[in-house]
Amino acid sequence: MATIAPSRRVRRTPFSDGVEAAGVKSYTVYNRMLLPTVFRSVEEDYHHLKSAVQVWDVSVERQVELRGPDAGRLMQMLTPRDLRGMLPGMCYYVPLVDGTGGMLNDPVALMLADDRYWLSIADSDLLLWVKGLAHALYLDVIVEEPDVSPLAIQGPHADELASRIFGDAVKDLRFFRYGFFDFQGKQMLVARSGYSKQGGFEVYVEGTANGMPLWNALMEAGKDLDVYAGCPNLIERIEGGLLSYGNDMTRDNTPHECGLGRFCSTQTAIGCVGRDALLRVAKEGPVKQVRAIAIDGEIPPCDRLWNITIPGKDVVIGQLTSAAKSPDFNTNVAIGMVRMTHWDAGTELQIETQDGPRRGVVQENFWL
């Protein structure tokens, strides 16, 4: 396996020292920053995530900050989701699209004030898109990336661990709400959110220097809970149907193809980029859509698109984009985009991996 080359361009995070001390074995690069992918092994990390509690360096969820009188107007321009009900303290999952309705990113938006928002982004330089629009439209808004790095606390014991650091009140946070909690005299923004189905929090750590003190405090406070360094887990996130921008969706896809049509209030989200294109899609429905797919047999790493064909025929009816062997469900769990002619649960598919074809079956739901 090839190593990852060191350079300043692939940025370290406020928690990199902790990640290295915990023995990180593998990285990916996400938003031009290091994201750990394996500590002990993907399988060990998976079982541990489901049974204990992990601290994740997800600094790669960079923030795009919108600040100024036009921040709210620009926010609604960016997404087909209707933001009129949004208030400070709320997080919204928002698909963002270009003029043709193609996905540019799928961040979590945080409203900090009437005139201030953060977009906690997936893997694309969304900053440049937002800056381009703001510049060309002469909007009264500043668009920048602040020194904010999320640290996630995920797993069944996440509430217990977080409460030991931030106090019991943190347990009262509802899903996709945030509040400010004291840590060593500093107010930290803590949201109930995270890229796993095991539950937990994300702490938006402001200021690089505040990173390692929080990391160390969590590791110390959680010893009896078997806390350990972790990271978004390939197996668990596929089981849970958590899509990954760049893997399971790209600029080629509309939100509706990604199963995100429920976040598109195209009728009421007046002024959003891509509205015309998405009104059309909403009316007619997508012709292909994301599906959970089980795959038989041994599979190689899914490091490229796998074509999905009709068994016995050389006709491509989709692409498979993420796959991993699931210990708990005793099959290979996978995510793919399938044409409507073959997207019903139970449909047999042929998956063209680099190691040859495999049998796949469309599932009714993800593995929850």
Added chain:
Amino acid sequence: MATIAPSRRVRRTPFSDGVEAAGVKSYTVYNRMLLPTVFRSVEEDYHHLKSAVQVWDVSVERQVELRGPDAGRLMQMLTPRDLRGMLPGMCYYVPLVDGTGGMLNDPVALMLADDRYWLSIADSDLLLWVKGLAHALYLDVIVEEPDVSPLAIQGPHADELASRIFGDAVKDLRFFRYGFFDFQGKQMLVARSGYSKQGGFEVYVEGTANGMPLWNALMEAGKDLDVYAGCPNLIERIEGGLLSYGNDMTRDNTPHECGLGRFCSTQTAIGCVGRDALLRVAKEGPVKQVRAIAIDGEIPPCDRLWNITIPGKDVVIGQLTSAAKSPDFNTNVAIGMVRMTHWDAGTELQIETQDGPRRGVVQENFWL
């Protein structure tokens, strides 16, 4: 050393099969795509690049294509360089900046026709910036990333190898000019350019399927020239003063700070984004600028910013951003941004590495 995790999001290239067969040892990720960084060792690759000829998979230099009636107008909007003299067949190195004059990318622009350009980009999603401007300004232009992947031929024998594939006429190409040359019945765009000081070409391969046939033909034709797979070499590019976007310059820097003031015709590049800011900079000059810096002793990998201080004083007067031990020049060669009070050749500096301070000296020129 941590490995790099496989995923579809970190894209393979048309040449990845060849790169793997050649025994790639290390990768970085650049524009969300795999870029090899080491084949045999950084030092062996370095000596080989300077003495033989290498074939480089630089697919990560993705193209942003501008096509349509407003393509030319948008191009001039994107850069402070005056493009009025540009003609088809020419490549221009163009700094691109935001409204405040901060560098967004430093691509090579190719004019394909009056209404069609490629920007061969460094490491940022420039596509999103250009799309944002084009969308908001209702420009009649299509902005997309075509299926084009550059393959570089670099080294002293580059002319000989290229001529065996494309014919002797390729030797007549002048620096930063391109032409179309036949390969197996297909016309390929070949430019005299590349990210080394050893000379050579970049072939803009259109269509993924055309990648490996060209790779294999080059390897076959160059056997007696000791051709081998290579990649941009850390040591050689620092010696040559080739800046790397994300390492040696970021959004924080103006072109003038990067020593790229000569590419900014701010007086005549009417309509370019950032013109007001850069007129001011051009008038007053930058207060810090990129310099070649020699460093004594052993140094760790430069995987983070190293502060530059005044020896014996705790005053930061710059940042060092790239460094490597040079076999040919018997010193550590480095690139940093230094305040004008300390940027004169011969000035002694203190470099704060993660392994402790080192002595540095500002050089008159890069190592050429």
